[in-house]
Amino acid sequence: MMRYDRQIKLDEVGVSGQEKLKNASVLIVGVGGLGCPAAQYLVGAGIGRIGLIDHDRVSLSNLHRQLLFTEADIGSTKASAAKQRLQMINSEVEIDVFEEPLNIENAENLFQLYDIILDGTDNFETKYLINDACILTEKPWVYASIYKNEGQLAVFNYQEGPSYRCLFPKTIRQNISCEATGVLGVTPGILGTMQAAEVLKIILETGNVLSGKLKLLNILTAQDQVLNISRRPEEIQKIRKEGIIPVRIECNISDETRYYLDIREIFEQPKITSDKVIQIPLSELEDRLDEIPKQEEILVFCQSGKRSKKVVDLLQAEFDFNNLKNVEGGIETIIDNN
Amino acid sequence: MKLTLRYFGMIAEATGRTEEILNVSDQIKLYDLKDQQIKKYKIQDPEAVQLVVNQDLNTSTVLKEGDEIAFLPPFAGG
Numbered sequence: 464m465m466r467y468d469r470q471i472k473l474d475e476v477g478v479s480g481q482e483k484l485k486n487a488s489v490l491i492v493g494v495g496g497l498g499c500p501a502a503q504y505l506v507g508a509g510i511g512r513i514g515l516i517d518h519d520r521v522s523l524s525n526l527h528r529q530l531l532f533t534e535a536d537i538g539s540t541k542a543s544a545a546k547q548r549l550q551m552i553n554s555e556v557e558i559d560v561f562e563e564p565l566n567i568e569n570a571e572n573l574f575q576l577y578d579i580i581l582d583g584t585d586n587f588e589t590k591y592l593i594n595d596a597c598i599l600t601e602k603p604w605v606y607a608s609i610y611k612n613e614g615q616l617a618v619f620n621y622q623e624g625p626s627y628r629c630l631f632p633k634t635i636r637q638n639i640s641c642e643a644t645g646v647l648g649v650t651p652g653i654l655g656t657m658q659a660a661e662v663l664k665i666i667l668e669t670g671n672v673l674s675g676k677l678k679l680l681n682i683l684t685a686q687d688q689v690l691n692i693s694r695r696p697e698e699i700q701k702i703r704k705e706g707i708i709p710v711r712i713e714c715n716i717s718d719e720t721r722y723y724l725d726i727r728e729i730f731e732q733p734k735i736t737s738d739k740v741i742q743i744p745l746s747e748l749e750d751r752l753d754e755i756p757k758q759e760e761i762l763v764f765c766q767s768g769k770r771s772k773k774v775v776d777l778l779q780a781e782f783d784f785n786n787l788k789n790v791e792g793g794i795e796t797i798i799d800n801n
Numbered sequence: 802m803k804l805t806l807r808y809f810g811m812i813a814e815a816t817g818r819t820e821e822i823l824n825v826s827d828q829i830k831l832y833d834l835k836d837q838q839i840k841k842y843k844i845q846d847p848e849a850v851q852l853v854v855n856q857d858l859n860t861s862t863v864l865k866e867g868d869e870i871a872f873l874p875p876f877a878g879g
Binding site for chain 2: 493495496497498582583584585586587590607608609610611613614615630631633634635640641644646651654677679681684688689690691692693
């Protein structure tokens with residue numbers, strides 16, 4: 464117990480608290496910027512059993528923020544490399560490794576094996592999956608998310624508290640990851656450490672667990688604030704009734720019986736996945752006119768309906784296309800929002 | 802009446818600021834204000850944006866002088 468002496472000295476921990484930590488289990492989903500610091504502190508604190516699930520491998524551009532890993536780990540799976548390092552910190556902790564993605568098939572079974580789920584993921588699909596599987600298995604989960612220099616932190620599905628869907632019933636149609644936007648190593652370091660703190664409070668039954676609240680942090684301005692969020696019972700009931708509802712970030716066309724021409728540039732979002740859509744960016748259109756059929760009616764769209772209107776008018780007047788029709792109002796009016 | 806709007810994440814980028822004080826008609830409803838700002842700054846995926854009035858999500862849609870409204874988008878990074 465000498466190892467834990469400095470935390471046992473706290474009234475909030477004591478010998479009985481240390482016993483609670485030893486008897487607890489935590490599943491860390493995603494061993495990246497958030498998962499690394501969280502795992503490090505939870506292992507240090509003497510949590511009895513920790514699960515690490517991640518299918519990704521360590522790469523050089525991870526090392527500035529995922530400080531469990533060293534240059535020698537590049538190419539190794541994150542879950543195994545993290546376990547190796549974590550056992551060097553504390554060999555008393557039992558560590559389970561799952562080198563696979565969390566998905567709709569394995570989520571509920573895995574969550575049954577742990578008391579608390581810690582979200583270290585970087586995409587909306589998995590955050591909603593964690594949320595739904597936690598509702599079904601009645602487990603609390605500790606959420607964190609980052610956009611550049613800002614972070615969000617909350618505990619969901621804790622006792623009678625709200626879920627992630629109560630906060631964000633709908634999401635945006637693209638994942639904006641730290642890889643894409645850039646991030647300082649300290650930002651997930653701080654958020655992941657705060658997630659570990661929430662886990663410890665839940666296990667020790669002490670302090671104010673961040674349930675029914677959302678903490679917002681801005682690393683650049685050093686400002687933070689806490690918002691109150693409440694339950695939307697219909698969002699929780701829906702999952703209890705229907706099971707996990709997969710969230711897809713790429714979107715589909717609502718009427719798949721028609722043909723479409725997407726003249727947006729390749730970087731424009733959301734991306735459409737459908738074989739009924741021909742994609743020719745406006746900047747390449749003149750050179751690729753022969754790819755556009757002249758028989759079937761084709762609905763031409765862009766983001767707002769403005770560029771596509773010009774294209775329809777131009778192709779009709781100068782290139783003899785009489786089968787084109789503009790989608791007024793742009794992409795929003797033709798995608799499937801369900 | 803005067804309202805303080807606070808912007809987060811990509812909304813702060815779209816608006817070019819983290820805070821804005823706005824003078825609006827006393828009759829304005831929360832969702833009219835949302836529509837107005839979404840149009841003004843061409844904010845993407847407006848249905849995902851949550852409005853938080855005086856640090857409380859899902860409160861009344863009736864606004865009053867001095868209210869603080871946060872425009873909150875979901876984040877994915879980690």
